[in-house]
Amino acid sequence: MNKTNPANVTESDFGASLALASILVVDDEPGMRNFLVKILRPRCKRVEQAANTAEASKLLDANHFDIVILDNVMPGKSGLDWLREQRQVGFFADAILITAFADLETAIQALRAGAVDFVLKPFRSNQILNAVARSIDRLHLHRENFLLKYELSADVAAGRGRLLGPSKEITDIRAMLERAAPLPTSVLFTGDSGTGKEIAARALHAMSDRADKPFVPVNCAAISPDVIANELFGHLPSGGARQDGLLLYASGGTLFLDEIAELPLSVQATLLRVIEEGRIRPMGSQREVPLNLRFIFATNADLQLAVAEGRFREDLYHRINVLNIRMPTLRERIMDMSELAAMFMQKISHDLGMRPLILDEQVLLNLSCYDWPGNVRELRNLIERSLILGEFPPEFAGTGDAASAEAVDSLQLVEKLHILTVLDASDGNRAEAARRLGVSRKTIDRKCAMWDA
Numbered sequence: 367m368n369k370t371n372p373a374n375v376t377e378s379d380f381g382a383s384l385a386l387a388s389i390l391v392v393d394d395e396p397g398m399r400n401f402l403v404k405i406l407r408p409r410c411k412r413v414e415q416a417a418n419t420a421e422a423s424k425l426l427d428a429n430h431f432d433i434v435i436l437d438n439v440m441p442g443k444s445g446l447d448w449l450r451e452q453r454q455v456g457f458f459a460d461a462i463l464i465t466a467f468a469d470l471e472t473a474i475q476a477l478r479a480g481a482v483d484f485v486l487k488p489f490r491s492n493q494i495l496n497a498v499a500r501s502i503d504r505l506h507l508h509r510e511n512f513l514l515k516y517e518l519s520a521d522v523a524a525g526r527g528r529l530l531g532p533s534k535e536i537t538d539i540r541a542m543l544e545r546a547a548p549l550p551t552s553v554l555f556t557g558d559s560g561t562g563k564e565i566a567a568r569a570l571h572a573m574s575d576r577a578d579k580p581f582v583p584v585n586c587a588a589i590s591p592d593v594i595a596n597e598l599f600g601h602l603p604s605g606g607a608r609q610d611g612l613l614l615y616a617s618g619g620t621l622f623l624d625e626i627a628e629l630p631l632s633v634q635a636t637l638l639r640v641i642e643e644g645r646i647r648p649m650g651s652q653r654e655v656p657l658n659l660r661f662i663f664a665t666n667a668d669l670q671l672a673v674a675e676g677r678f679r680e681d682l683y684h685r686i687n688v689l690n691i692r693m694p695t696l697r698e699r700i701m702d703m704s705e706l707a708a709m710f711m712q713k714i715s716h717d718l719g720m721r722p723l724i725l726d727e728q729v730l731l732n733l734s735c736y737d738w739p740g741n742v743r744e745l746r747n748l749i750e751r752s753l754i755l756g757e758f759p760p761e762f763a764g765t766g767d768a769a770s771a772e773a774v775d776s777l778q779l780v781e782k783l784h785i786l787t788v789l790d791a792s793d794g795n796r797a798e799a800a801r802r803l804g805v806s807r808k809t810i811d812r813k814c815a816m817w818d819a
Contacts, residue, residue, distance in 0.1 A: 384495070387502050388412040388430065392422040392445065393437040393464070402435060405491045406498070419448040426452065430656045431459045433501050435494070436481075438465040438472065446472075449479045456602055456651030458614070460501045464489070512615055513580055529562065529569045530709055531702025535694040539566065542691055547573035552641070554626075554686050555664040557693030560743030563664040564624060566693060571620040576660060579619030582612055587625035595633050599640075601649035613646050613657060620660045626686070627667035627678055638682045661686070696738040696745060701784045703734050706742060710749045720753050727782075732762045734787045785813055 387410045391402045399415045407413045414429070416422035418440060425431075438445040449461055463476045466487040476484055482504070483497045529540060546553055547570055555563040564583060571581045589597055600611030613621060623629070629637065640646050641661060645654040663686045672678035696703075707725055715722040738744055752758045785803065789810070792798040796810045803810075 384409045384499055384502060386411050387498065388432045389414070389498065390422060390425055390429075390431040390434045390459070391415045392419065392434060392440075394418055394440045395437070398437070398464075402494065405495065409495070410498075419443045419445070422448070423452070426457070426459075427653060432505060433498055434459050434461045435498075436461055436463055438463055438467070438476075446475055446479045446481075449481065453480050456648065456653035456655075458610075458653075458655050460505060462494075462497050462501060464494075509580070509615055513582065528709070529565055530705050531699055532705065533694075533699040533701040535699045536702060539691060539693070540569075542689075543570045543573060546570060546689055548575065550660055551688050552661045552663065552686050553689045553691060555662070555691050555693055556669075557666065558695055558741055559666045560741035561693035561695060562742050563666075563693050564622065566691065567620075567622045567662045567664060570662065571622075571660075574620070574660065576619050580616050581620045581622065582616035583622040583624060584612055585624045587628040591630045591633075594630065595636065596649055598633065599636065599646055599648050600651075602651040609648075611646070611648060613640065613659065614648075614655065616659055618658050620662060622662045622664070624664045625666075626663045627665045627669060627672050631677070631679065634679045634682050638679065638685060641685055696741045700734050700787050703745075703783060704730050706745060707733060707749065710746050711753075714746070714750050715753055718750075718753055723749075723752055723756075723758065729758060729762060730783055731786060734783045735790055736762070782813075782817060785810065786817075789814075 389406055389410055389412070391399055391406070391413065392415075393399045393402070394417055396417075399417070403413050403415055414425055414431070416425055419442070422434070422436075426434075436445040436449065445463060445465075449457070449463075457480070460483075461479075461481045462483040462485060463481040464485045464487060465472060473484055482501055485494055485497050529536060529543075531537075543566065553567075553570060555566055557563060567583070568581060571577060584598070586594065596609070596611065598611050598613055600609055600614055602609075623637075640657065644657050644659075646657050647654045669678055669683050669687070673680045673683050696706075704725070707730065711722045711725060733745070740747070748759075748762070752762075757763065785799070788802050789796065789799040792802065796814070797807050800807045800810045
């Protein structure tokens with residue numbers, strides 16, 4: 367066995383990917399196991415060893431490994447025979463085969479058994495480290511490609527944005543997200559459709575220590591009940607290659623389950639077990655896989671009513687309803703109108719390659735007086751439609767005079783719009799408007815006189 371001194375190989379030679387790797391070494395020779403452990407342990411997150419396939423099976427049952435370095439020739443059962451067996455019961459790692467026999471038949475059998483690399487004995491330290499680094503990079507690339515294709519196919523990238531607005535409602539939510547971000551606690555976002563539940567969920571993920579890990583959104587209402595279990599948990603077809611589910615791809619990051627009320631009852635039971643035990647068993651697999659996930663849920667439905675009607679499991683409801691954050695309607699956060707409208711106008715006009723329309727005081731006042739049953743999503747659609755048509759609908763149109771247009775981020779304008787909107791909602795009753803706003807009647811009178819309203 368030709369070995370290079372492990373101390374002569376630096377971490378920089380193989381990149382930072384090794385630092386996150388979890389590896390199992392399976393070899394009946396103590397000298398080889400010790401050599402591999404000695405060169406891998408200083409560079410990898412975790413390294414375990416097994417002297418035979420029986421010990422290796424027990425370790426796989428209890429732990430998840432990214433890579434299994436496997437000797438082929440061992441007493442009792444060869445490495446390839448063991449690998450074939452593991453593929454049938456659930457093998458959730460890449461296998462690197464090490465062997466002293468370099469014949470073509472062994473290489474073909476290794477590929478057919480599912481090994482991703484083949485290292486010949488004797489080998490040097492950098493050879494096995496290169497093989498491990500290649501495998502880790504391949505795993506990361508596969509994961510990134512899958513998540514990118516998933517976002518593109520599901521059109522989930524449209525949910526990205528920022529939680530904007532100076533209103534008390536949004537300010538309180540931002541403060542709540544900051545408190546919850548460092549914790550592993552599940553969060554349930556409730557509120558009407560279009561209120562920005564996914565945007566808030568992404569903000570929570572971005573504030574957490576998982577920000578550099580995947581954020582995987584799943585719309586439970588958009589996936590057929592017949593396939594959603596396989597999509598979420600993965601499956602192991604008989605005699606076929608395993609297909610990992612979204613929970614495995616999201617491992618280490620955040621899984622956002624939107625429209626959770628639409629999840630079939632049979633899948634709800636499996637999800638509850640996954641949340642409580644932190645382990646997942648893909649469909650058809652005999653082995654469980656540990657998960658490191660944060661769960662975020664959202665719904666626009668009344669979950670308590672769904673529980674009462676038998677459409678949602680009561681135990682799952684209590685499990686996910688630890689921290690409930692209700693997203694306000696746009697009508698409840700009308701003070702955020704100018705900032706939201708300006709953001710949508712800037713972004714959509716840039717995306718469409720069109721000149722932005724003027725958001726003058728009259729336009730913003732008209733926008734603030736509308737009820738917005740579709741909430742923030744309806745506002746975005748209105749601005750996009752107006753840009754395409756080249757003007758706002760008559761009920762929202764302003765003066766169109768750029769010289770008289772006030773800055774949409776002006777605090778004075780925000781205050782004016784908010785007070786006039788509340789006054790309008792109070793049917794012109796200044797005393798009632800003052801009560802709702804928490805200010806004196808004299809303040810309302812003074813402001814209205816200043817605005818000639």
